[in-house]
Amino acid sequence: MEDRRVNILLVDDRPENLLALKAVLDSPExxxxxxxxGMEALKWVLKKKFAVILMDVQMPTLNGFETAKMIREREKTKDVPIIFITALSQTIENILYGYSVGAIDYxxxxxxxxxxxxKVDAFVSMYLHKKKVIEQSELISKRTKELEAVSIELRKKEAMARAVGETSIDTIVFFNEEGEILSVNPAVTMMFGYLSNELIGERVDVLFEFSIDNIPxxxxxxxxxLKKDNTAFPIEVHLADAEVENEKIYVCTIRxxxxxxxxxxxxxxxxVERTKELYKINKDLQREIEEKKATLNQLYESEEKxxxxxxxxxxxxxxxxxxxxKITFINETGVELLKANSKEEIVGMSIYDIIHPSYHERAKKVYKEIEAGLPVLPYEEKFVCLNGDIIxxxxKIIxxxxxxxxxxxxxxxxxxxxKRNQEFIQQSEKLNVVGELAAGIAHEIRNPLTSLKGFTQLLNHQFSTESDYVEIMISEIERINTIVGELLLLAKPTEDEFKQVCLEELLENVRMLMSAQANLHGVVINHINQQTIHNLFFNGVENKIKQVFINIIKNAIEAMGNGGKIxxxxxxxxxxxxIAFHDTGAGIPAHLLHKIGNPFYTTKEKGTGLGLMISKSIIESHDGELRINSIEGKGTTVxxxxxxx
Structure with a gap:
């Protein structure tokens, strides 16, 4: 059985590229x-006819441009469409050169x-239409030859009939140079209606519509x-002459x-009828080809849009x-989202390579539902970018x-x-709750503090005791009042008076203040790069910044337990x-680090979770920034x- 499939030649020195092209174009047609x-491609074009050739540019020995040029030089293959497919020769010079050697597309x-x-389907369609037009043309040529053969056969038969029955079938007239009829054969009666003796001596022109002199x-x-009754009819005349006894006699055979x-x-x-039919078919084919071209142009425009x-x-x-x-396509926005350098880095990857492992089971369930034809609403998950970032x-899947x-x-x-904004809103809501709670607590504490301080001062004045206990009590009451005032910062920050503070002196005071507690826990406090802050000042509230530094060092001492270094x-x-505070404590696990500083969250057994939050609030009020980095098992840096x- 004849193979009616259309031949398409795929040329590439890389087997994987050929496999990919075959997968895209695979069709029973x-x-x-x-x-x-390139050499193998030239051998194939000598053996078969191709509707279109897809050719890679970069090939060893004989590249795509050279191969295309040789194909175009051959008469039988000069009109075969060639589409160049390349990943390297993408400059405008290469593209123009590709068209110059005969490429239809690049x-x-x-x-x-x-x-x-x-594109390939369109070129194949054009090839099939061209092939059909050629077949119609060949059919017309064949029918014309058949008609010519019939005509020739008729002439042969007529010649044979004339040779066989010249005297009985055709009319034969003999006349002289003056045109007088000398004799006729009996067929004249059947053909013209005259008896033989009626024509003897008559002008031969009586049998024709014209003068016999015009016949070669x-x-x-x-x-x-012309018959006897002047009826006209078509005849074929053959005129010959001969000399008989020095007299020229003419022999006229009439059929x-x-x-x-x-x-x-x-x-x-x-x-005429068949020609009209073929003309109509050819016109319909031409119109169909034009429609296909218009459709192809629209297709290109649609693809571009x-x-x-x-x-x-x-x-x-x-x-x-x-x-x-496997991912088969990704747009440029996706390349940027996944922190990739190009599409090639992503295309071919498994979709599960970029889905966070904790969402794999959920994603598999969603894809099974889609495969079963079930509707799936938009849902949330996490992606792992190529640089390791998690987003x-x-x-939404369609x-x-x-x-x-x-x-x-x-x-x-x-x-x-x-998500970050939502977390910030939740954090702000927590801070509002903490502020309201802090305001209530401060109010309830300050009321009894007023009575305690007043009565203590009154007792000291009435009894004029010289004991240090009264002074200690008043001092501690003032300390409680100060702490309550700091707590109120969470509820309604106060407008403090900023002034220039010497950072070197402030840090030295904090180090000396915390040395006793540090020594008690076997902790050593060192200060390096001290010269970098010599005579360095900042605008702020000294006591509040001191409170922040003391809180950081205190947390470090508690984190190291028994012995260490700050x-x-x-x-x-x-x-x-x-100003960086490094400790050699146990560190904070990575999955808990982002929670540090949240209200009421603490890693200490008896902590409140307010210390770092208040410290961060103080630093931010000084247009500063507080950051925490930690490695579990190695220590924390604030x-x-x-x-x-």
């Missing part, structure tokens, strides 16, 4: 022939399978004869060709097949057909910032100064950044 080099890798298949010698001439003329008229009518729509979309768009977890995303296969159109929106490191950063004068 196509015969896909593969060539691994596609850059990575190739969009839908666009490639549509020794040639068959179609003309018109009635009425039937032949009828046959010719029928044949001419058939030819779709590509621009997807590439410029603000959301990340990923395409994967339903039956495979929050919202996913089933569709891509490259002839059932696929998933996955729209991804980055909601990391939204290092104060100061660094000048242009218009700011960095960094305070303050603007300097």
């Amino acid at each position: 196509y015969c896909l022939i593969q060539a691994n080099s 596609i850059l890798k990575p190739v969009d399978p839908i666009i490639l298949k549509c 010698r020794r040639a068959n001439v179609d003309t018109v004869g 009635d060709i009425t039937e032949r003329k009828q046959h010719f008229a029928q044949l001419e009518s058939l030819v 779709y590509r621009l729509l997807v590439e410029k979309a603000p959301e990340t768009i990923i395409v994967r097949k339903v039956k495979s977890d 929050d995303i919202q996913v 089933p569709f057909v891509y490259g002839g296969e059932e696929s998933l159109h996955i729209v991804i929106r980055d909601i990391t910032e939204i 290092t104060l490191e100061t660094t000048r950063l242009d218009s700011k100064v960095l 960094e305070v950044i303050l603007p300097v004068c």
